[in-house]
Amino acid sequence: MHRRTAPLAMLTSAALLALPAAVSVAPAAAADRGAAGARAVDVVPVRPSTAAAPTGTCRLPTPQTNLAEGFPVAAQALPARGELRAAMIYVDFSDAEAPSGSLPAAEENLRSGIEYLETVSGGALDVVTTSSEQWVRMPEPAADYPFQRGLSYADHVRYIEDAVVAADPVMDFSEVDVVWVVATREAEAISFSPTTNFLDVTADGQHLGHAVTFGYDQWHWGGLVLAHETGHTLGLPDLYTFAGVPDEDGGLDYHSFAGGWDVMGLISGRAPELLAWHRWMLQWVDDEQVACLDPDARTATVELTAVEAGGGTAMAVLPLSDTRALVVESRRALRYDHQIAQEGALVYTVDTTVPTGSGPVEVHDTTPGSALDKDDATLTARHSWTDPESGTTVRVVRSTDRTDTVQVRPGRG
Ligand SMILES: [Zn+2]
Numbered sequence: 001m002h003r004r005t006a007p008l009a010m011l012t013s014a015a016l017l018a019l020p021a022a023v024s025v026a027p028a029a030a031a032d033r034g035a036a037g038a039r040a041v042d043v044v045p046v047r048p049s050t051a052a053a054p055t056g057t058c059r060l061p062t063p064q065t066n067l068a069e070g071f072p073v074a075a076q077a078l079p080a081r082g083e084l085r086a087a088m089i090y091v092d093f094s095d096a097e098a099p100s101g102s103l104p105a106a107e108e109n110l111r112s113g114i115e116y117l118e119t120v121s122g123g124a125l126d127v128v129t130t131s132s133e134q135w136v137r138m139p140e141p142a143a144d145y146p147f148q149r150g151l152s153y154a155d156h157v158r159y160i161e162d163a164v165v166a167a168d169p170v171m172d173f174s175e176v177d178v179v180w181v182v183a184t185r186e187a188e189a190i191s192f193s194p195t196t197n198f199l200d201v202t203a204d205g206q207h208l209g210h211a212v213t214f215g216y217d218q219w220h221w222g223g224l225v226l227a228h229e230t231g232h233t234l235g236l237p238d239l240y241t242f243a244g245v246p247d248e249d250g251g252l253d254y255h256s257f258a259g260g261w262d263v264m265g266l267i268s269g270r271a272p273e274l275l276a277w278h279r280w281m282l283q284w285v286d287d288e289q290v291a292c293l294d295p296d297a298r299t300a301t302v303e304l305t306a307v308e309a310g311g312g313t314a315m316a317v318l319p320l321s322d323t324r325a326l327v328v329e330s331r332r333a334l335r336y337d338h339q340i341a342q343e344g345a346l347v348y349t350v351d352t353t354v355p356t357g358s359g360p361v362e363v364h365d366t367t368p369g370s371a372l373d374k375d376d377a378t379l380t381a382r383h384s385w386t387d388p389e390s391g392t393t394v395r396v397v398r399s400t401d402r403t404d405t406v407q408v409r410p411g412r413g
Pocket residue numbers: 228229232237238
């Protein structure tokens with residue numbers, strides 16, 4: 001059964017509206033190492049201390065209601081813990097027929113995205129898929145869906161609704177959280193892969209509020225496009241810029257803010273594992289794993305465990321204002337980051353007032369001028385970097401194969 005309900009009603013998730021407040025407080029504030037007076041930064045012992053403030057001060061609020069950095073996560077996002085029940089509808093068209101036997105290749109192409117979500121979440125997210133198990137014919141030719149002609153929200157909803165109606169005889173939507181419409185590789189007209197969290201379709205008695213439609217670009221990106229789009233379903237914004245930023249060569253750089261450091265930035269980047277900040281938003285990192293630094297402390301020393309390794313302290317967060325923070329995390333060539341250009345401490349600024357696609361996260365290049373641009377932005381052992389804006393200095397005092405011990409000295413003003 002399928003019917004379409006009145007448009008524009010927004011699904012709200014009670015679970016996410018009720019995000020828990022900071023339920024834990026970081027370890028008691030350590031002695032302010034600088035209290036005895038000026039002291040050379042590099043002689044401070046490396047024994048970890050956090051000079052910590054309650055985690056809540058680092059839980060930056062966002063004034064935005066849609067996809068954004070900060071808290072609470074967008075109300076219409078799906079919960080990032082527990083089961084994510086996805087209906088995979090494989091579709092083809094009268095002008096783009098799927099060759100017989102081509103479904104397993106389409107399935108295989110996206111599988112790594114599902115594996116990514118389960119791995120990077122540390123098992124917190126369990127993706128459960130049901131499949132149409134056959135190509136379902138859409139009612140209109142591929143060329144009639146205007147993906148290459150300024151696809152509107154209404155156009156996108158019509159495409160998703162057509163797929164749901166076409167698949168309804170062979171699929172049960174009664175226990176589905178998100179619809180994934182996968183177009184045959186023959187359909188170049190279905191050119192890209194947008195997500196909506198504002199779907200309003202009911203099938204088999206289930207209200208469907210979330211969908212991703214995978215188009216021709218899935219064959220360029222591979223399975224991590226599914227991880228990126230699901231990131232939106234869970235409330236994460238885009239880190240690349242929609243408009244691009246003019247570069248030296250007269251072109252546009254779409255990745256000038258975050259480079260290849262997070263799947264929400266560049267899907268094909270060298271280090272596509274999610275930033276620790278994003279993991280915290282999704283509750284894949286606990287409050288206990290966040291060292292929330294006191295901006296009034298002289299210095300804080302934190303032993304960070306590589307985010308890819310899991311466990312330990314995932315990041316140090318220094319609030320710069322009510323809506324901005326400097327974040328330091330550790331990255332290693334593990335799992336999906338195996339092609340990382342330079343291991344070390346990654347330093348970035350989160351701004352919860354900046355909209356999706358406008359650079360809400362800025363990764364700081366601590367090695368400016370290198371040929372690798374931001375791919376080697378990390379800070380390595382015995383190197384330091386000072387934020388020109390806040391005056392905050394970050395120094396890596398010691399590194400092991402899985403940790404970076406960093407010292408953060410907040411700027412004064
Ligand atoms: Zn996106």
